[in-house]
Amino acid sequence: MGFDPRHWSGGRPEQRVTSNVEALLAENDALRREVLRLNRELERLQRQRIRTQARSHRPWSEPSAQAPPRISSQQVRAWGHALAQQQGWTALRQRGLELLIEQLNRSGFPAHLSLEQRLDRLVPGLGTDLLAAVGAKPNKQTTAVLAAFALFGVRASEWLDEDPQRVVEQLRQRQEQSGSRRQGRRTRTDQRQTDRPENGHARDPRRAALKVLGLDANASLAEIKQAHRKLVKQHHPDLGGSAEAFRRVNEAYQSLV
Known part of the structure; x- marks a missing residue:
């Protein structure tokens, strides 16, 4: 036999605790269902807030669709034209500039990043806008602009605006140094005896x-x-x-x- 609270009177049979226990139980069930509904609604709002935050905090390499480009194609063309007017421009070669960009990227840290990724790390969107302004088929002038950014980083725009002659001189010197290093490389089997230390031990x-x-x-x-x-x-x-x-x-x- 179970205990029925409706028949409990604390020792006095003439009193009853309540005669409406069924109504209290029904009300308790309704409150439990309301709590579950509110918990589900709270979870939905939390998931919605997380998705909103994820959309508003984009990765550093993703350019903003609303912000204007940091570098325009007109700027790149103007910089390239200014470089082409400087003394020493004819000594530059497009292939040499491309190799210089690769070398400068490898010498950066970390070495696996491209020029676009490296600039985007320094200023979000800078590298993406620069490559978009240069286009898919860079010529000698636009390649020289890319090489200037590989050499000077985020300060390249200042050098290109204020002293394009200095930029050409620096690119020419670095191109010559890069070329001399490639020509001077020899494998161990090609190494001359005179290149080895006199004591016979390899460096x-x-x-x-x-x-x-x-x-x-x-x-x-x-x-x-x-x-x-x-x-x-x-x-x-x-x-x-x-x-x-x-x-x-x-x-x-x-x-x-």
């Missing part, structure tokens, strides 16, 4: 790379990474450092890791 590339980072031969991987981060910040061209020193530091680090 230790690890020791040379550690020397660039300012470390001794017993440096650990953690010390190598710490020294690389410090020197990258010190020599980054966008922070006023030397592009050549920045390249040497990255090449040394890549050879070590």
